[in-house]
Amino acid sequence: MAEAQDNEVESQTEDVKARKEREKNELYALDISGVEWHSAPGTEEHEERVEIAYLPEGAVAMRSSLNPNTVLRYTEAEWQAFVLGARDGEFDLEPAPDNGGLSVD
Template sequence: MLPIKPKAADFDLSSVVWTSSETGRTIEDPIEIAFIGENILMRNGGDKDGVILVFTQAEWDAFVAGALDGEFDYDGQDR
């Protein structure tokens, strides 16, 4: 059986340090991330009470690799 992946509600978020994707720059809704043990949390910085996504280290590594490879680049075409 696979281990159960935690949800944001499983964490004590009161002392979490969030890092903005746009540190030092002003944008309306930056993406914010936090590292908690082996998990990475992501939220919309413009909606701090909104949805928090939880990634395992393997999922995060795959996301970062895809971003570096251009997988998420916008080419101006609707998909």
């Protein structure tokens, strides 16, 4: 019985991995040449900044203004997890020599 449950869990895990891989492939296959890029309010066109574009089905593309040809794409679930984590302080920097002593409060 335990072996059957283990096989079921493994099968579900493989199904989830396959679905996520399929979603990522579809996301990166999208033509985003005409998307509208957004950045934080108050940033100037010449300033270094992170830019995002909203894609179909809640997905998001992200790039650096300094390297606009390198674009990362996130599914809706990935983006929501990131935003919630950022709001919860998961990505706050601690002052350290390797990040210039910056701290995000």
